[in-house]
Amino acid sequence: MSNADQGGTAALELEGLEKSFGPTRIIRGVDLTIVRGERHAVIGPNGAGKSTLFHLISGHYRPTSGRIRLDGRDITGLSPEQINRRGLARSFQITNIFPQLSVWENVRCATLWAMGYRYNFWRDIDGLDDVRLRTEEILGQINLIERWDMPAGMLAYAEQRALEIGLALASDADILLLDEPMAGMSHAESQHMVELIRKVSENRTLLMIEHDMGVVFNLADRISVLVYGEIIASDTPERIKANADVQRAYLGTEVA
Amino acid sequence: MAEILFFSAVNGITYGMLLFLMASGLTVIFSMMGVLNLAHASFYMLGAFFGFEISRHLGFWPGLVLAPLIVAVIGMGVERYGLRTVHKHGHVAELLFTFGLTFVIQKLVEMVWGKLPVDYLVPPSLDFPAFTIFATEYPAFKLFGLLASIAIFLALMLVIKRTRIGLIVQAALTHPEMVGMLGHNVDRIFMLVFGVGVGLAAVAGVIAGPALVTQSNMAGLLGPILFVVVVVGGLGSLGGAFVASLLIGLVQTFAVAFNISLADVFGPVAADSGLALYLDDIWSVTVAQVAPVLPYLLLVLILIFRPRGLMGNRES
Amino acid sequence: MSDTSDTVVRPAGFPSGAAPGPLRRYGPWIVLALLLLVLPRVFSSGLSISTMCVMGTMIIFALSYNMLLGQSGLLSFGHAVFFGLGGFLTAQMMNMMAGGEGPLPLMVYPLVGGLAGLVFGVIFGAVATRRAGTAFAMITLGIGELVTSSALILRGFFGGETGITVDRTEIHQVFGLSFGPQVQVYYLIAGWCLVSVIAMYAITRTPFGRICNAVRDNPQRVNFVGYNTTVVRFIAFSLAGLFAGIAGGLASINFEIMNSAQMGAAESGSVILMAYIGGVGNFAGPIIGAIVVTYLHLMLSDLSDVWELYFGLLFISMVMYAPNGIAGVIMMQRPLIRRGQLLRVAPYYVLALIPGLVALAGLSMIIEMTHQLSISASEGLGMTMMGIAFNADALLPWLTAVVLLGGGGWLGVRAARLAREAYGAAMVRGRVQ
Ligand SMILES: Nc1ncnc2c1ncn2[C@@H]1O[C@H](COP(=O)(O)OP(=O)(O)O)[C@@H](O)[C@H]1O
Numbered sequence A: 001m002s003n004a005d006q007g008g009t010a011a012l013e014l015e016g017l018e019k020s021f022g023p024t025r026i027i028r029g030v031d032l033t034i035v036r037g038e039r040h041a042v043i044g045p046n047g048a049g050k051s052t053l054f055h056l057i058s059g060h061y062r063p064t065s066g067r068i069r070l071d072g073r074d075i076t077g078l079s080p081e082q083i084n085r086r087g088l089a090r091s092f093q094i095t096n097i098f099p100q101l102s103v104w105e106n107v108r109c110a111t112l113w114a115m116g117y118r119y120n121f122w123r124d125i126d127g128l129d130d131v132r133l134r135t136e137e138i139l140g141q142i143n144l145i146e147r148w149d150m151p152a153g154m155l156a157y158a159e160q161r162a163l164e165i166g167l168a169l170a171s172d173a174d175i176l177l178l179d180e181p182m183a184g185m186s187h188a189e190s191q192h193m194v195e196l197i198r199k200v201s202e203n204r205t206l207l208m209i210e211h212d213m214g215v216v217f218n219l220a221d222r223i224s225v226l227v228y229g230e231i232i233a234s235d236t237p238e239r240i241k242a243n244a245d246v247q248r249a250y251l252g253t254e255v256a
Numbered sequence B: 001m002a003e004i005l006f007f008s009a010v011n012g013i014t015y016g017m018l019l020f021l022m023a024s025g026l027t028v029i030f031s032m033m034g035v036l037n038l039a040h041a042s043f044y045m046l047g048a049f050f051g052f053e054i055s056r057h058l059g060f061w062p063g064l065v066l067a068p069l070i071v072a073v074i075g076m077g078v079e080r081y082g083l084r085t086v087h088k089h090g091h092v093a094e095l096l097f098t099f100g101l102t103f104v105i106q107k108l109v110e111m112v113w114g115k116l117p118v119d120y121l122v123p124p125s126l127d128f129p130a131f132t133i134f135a136t137e138y139p140a141f142k143l144f145g146l147l148a149s150i151a152i153f154l155a156l157m158l159v160i161k162r163t164r165i166g167l168i169v170q171a172a173l174t175h176p177e178m179v180g181m182l183g184h185n186v187d188r189i190f191m192l193v194f195g196v197g198v199g200l201a202a203v204a205g206v207i208a209g210p211a212l213v214t215q216s217n218m219a220g221l222l223g224p225i226l227f228v229v230v231v232v233g234g235l236g237s238l239g240g241a242f243v244a245s246l247l248i249g250l251v252q253t254f255a256v257a258f259n260i261s262l263a264d265v266f267g268p269v270a271a272d273s274g275l276a277l278y279l280d281d282i283w284s285v286t287v288a289q290v291a292p293v294l295p296y297l298l299l300v301l302i303l304i305f306r307p308r309g310l311m312g313n314r315e316s
Numbered sequence C: 001m002s003d004t005s006d007t008v009v010r011p012a013g014f015p016s017g018a019a020p021g022p023l024r025r026y027g028p029w030i031v032l033a034l035l036l037l038v039l040p041r042v043f044s045s046g047l048s049i050s051t052m053c054v055m056g057t058m059i060i061f062a063l064s065y066n067m068l069l070g071q072s073g074l075l076s077f078g079h080a081v082f083f084g085l086g087g088f089l090t091a092q093m094m095n096m097m098a099g100g101e102g103p104l105p106l107m108v109y110p111l112v113g114g115l116a117g118l119v120f121g122v123i124f125g126a127v128a129t130r131r132a133g134t135a136f137a138m139i140t141l142g143i144g145e146l147v148t149s150s151a152l153i154l155r156g157f158f159g160g161e162t163g164i165t166v167d168r169t170e171i172h173q174v175f176g177l178s179f180g181p182q183v184q185v186y187y188l189i190a191g192w193c194l195v196s197v198i199a200m201y202a203i204t205r206t207p208f209g210r211i212c213n214a215v216r217d218n219p220q221r222v223n224f225v226g227y228n229t230t231v232v233r234f235i236a237f238s239l240a241g242l243f244a245g246i247a248g249g250l251a252s253i254n255f256e257i258m259n260s261a262q263m264g265a266a267e268s269g270s271v272i273l274m275a276y277i278g279g280v281g282n283f284a285g286p287i288i289g290a291i292v293v294t295y296l297h298l299m300l301s302d303l304s305d306v307w308e309l310y311f312g313l314l315f316i317s318m319v320m321y322a323p324n325g326i327a328g329v330i331m332m333q334r335p336l337i338r339r340g341q342l343l344r345v346a347p348y349y350v351l352a353l354i355p356g357l358v359a360l361a362g363l364s365m366i367i368e369m370t371h372q373l374s375i376s377a378s379e380g381l382g383m384t385m386m387g388i389a390f391n392a393d394a395l396l397p398w399l400t401a402v403v404l405l406g407g408g409g410w411l412g413v414r415a416a417r418l419a420r421e422a423y424g425a426a427m428v429r430g431r432v433q
């Protein structure tokens, strides 16, 4: 398994993180450390602020107060692309792909920056073998080789979800943030997705939001429970299961 | 000097209020429907030409009422049968549609009334000096224009504050993303808002027509200024549009009143090399000559220093 | 590497990394070059050669515009600024070098325009591309007005209302080319056109070009794969300025006059028309648009005083019903051809076209008669259309026009529906086979 022991170095640190929309405090002082190499799940009821937390970490929203550190370096207030370039990639809960581009182009675009091609406007993209192989590899992982030339907007829902994950994987980031990757998938599809996530997170740090408790307890090294914008517990799956606060606040209504 | 200041101020405010009459409709349409109506100034022009045509047969006052009504009906038709069809193709298509409309309306106007200015007269009942100050007469029609736009402004505020439609418009201004959730009669509200918006522009046209020049290029001249107003004010901000309207109105009238150049202040440049020839153009141009450039300069400056506009709170 | 990619069979056409054969890679360009070479032999009249000169210039201009609208989703209302500034700088440079003083031959002067377009693209792009969407459109409109109104102040450089003239034969001559004869200018334009088209096509197939498409599609997502969308827009804007400047330089060589109106809103509008009518979703679209619009422009302005109105109406109806332009309509037939069904659908197209043309005839009667009644009334009310003489204030022509428009329109709409159904049916049939 991974090296999620407490001694590992911090990949991501949140410190007193707050986010308000107007008068409403959605994230109310979150402190959390994600250790390098661990698989960490965030659970919590709908509207708890899980997605908002991801938006803060990935630079989509700017925190009202508090700090975010990536590999020990402060990234608070940086733009999404700057954070991405420092090795953090994410997927979205609501599918967020390039609907008119082909599946192939979708993934290829997501590989380009990390492969060093940046704003290059003089090299033939089809001649870039490293990009092509990487794109093919990702397509293989998300099982979309057959669909490579279809406009992404015309894919079936589950395929779009897979592509969504593919875009996050493509840049080969050290830290992956996946927002409900299995939402709306059939049982078989999510089985495949679990295996994929397990595989791609082997040498990475994974932070994911997931509702399916089976998946979470199966996949995660540690779990944090977010309720009303606060983390009420952060521990191993076994101890989270046993935690009375969690039972009351969350699992009590879902599992029982 | 005091005379110039006074008349520039009054003219600037009158011009600014006319701008706001149009910018307000433009802003409300933008907030509710998410589309900036590039043809807004064209409806202003239609107002002026309809007003002119009606005034020839029935007199100015019926024109003031009828022309905006006709334009409003045309606007509702455009919304119902044009914009709504284009909506599904996205924002760029909507903008392009209204852009095409400016073109077609201008050509239609040229087809019917020609390219030369038409003789839109100030009504006899307002053709007298309202007051005389510093030995200069101020025409009553201009005063009427100012008062009318203030009256419409107040009426509009009342409607927005007091009626159900007004509440919806208010909600749209503060929470544009919520408009889609208004329910099934949203289509009718859009049509109505578009109609009223372009109707207001037509009122501005009827008022401005006799005071300025009623000609087929009037939309092309005013349109860009109007868009400067809404961008400088902040897209979707009614308050911003108001401030920016007055600002641009005053800047332009004041600039026109000052006939000084750098050469007047610092003396002429004494050189005759090739480059100095070009430099001389800048040196000897008067503030009045620069007046048409100023709104766009303001636009660029605002964008550099305050990209969201004076009172805007939205990115795009 | 992944273990799946080896086991999964690659579907047909899947990118293999094998370089395309030279025929596929260079063939189309060689054909285009040959075509450009022989065109003046086929259409050799003075009028057609000067028309083709305008077309070549406009092809570059429209394609440069499509780097923004079609490739990057940026709607600019001020693109003619770069065309115009490129033209003016080229003209000024030519006047400075007139009398064979400079060592440079005329062939390289469009580069001056390109450079000017690039420099101003960088300057104005730095301001405009800070915003996207509607605000970007408004800023480009403002920049257009800023430049045109400034040009009227800087009379020394821009020549006021009359503009500045040049004499292209005064430039240093090489290979005995004086560029007096129009056909020499044609080959100059054709050469630059070929080079620019290839360059702009190549740019669409680079990492940057593909990211432009991604920005058009979903700018927010582009941020999360590491790209700064402002920078992408900025580069696209600057490069579009470069090619617009080349087009402007060619225009000033071709016409030997530059006027500040060529930087104005009307010119910016006409490039939108060309790109859009041709089709912004396809690389070849703006080329088609530039050719068609230039040609129609020439034809219609002879036929009708109000020809611009027809353009406007054509544009609006394309925005409403054919948002992918002529190229889009052509591309729609590709799957039919592949399925071998085009011939079965084509009769329906003809069926829809006939009432459509009838309705168009009715519409243009109404337009022309209105025009005759209002503006040309001083020249009398008699007029002729399609060889038939009548009076613009008579009842019968009006009745005819209304019947043609109404009847043709009604039938056209029904026939169009039938054609759409036939298209759908053919696509299904093709799939079953
Ligand atoms: N941009 C926003 N403006 C205002 N409220 C927001 C915004 N984004 C999220 N919220 C609110 O924040 C709360 C948490 O949302 P979210 O983070 O999506 O929850 P979760 O992902 O845990 O289900 C919700 O009540 C939502 O309405």
Ligand SMILES: [Mg+2]
Residues within 6 Å of the ligand: A050, A051, A052, A093
């Ligand atoms: Mg969520």
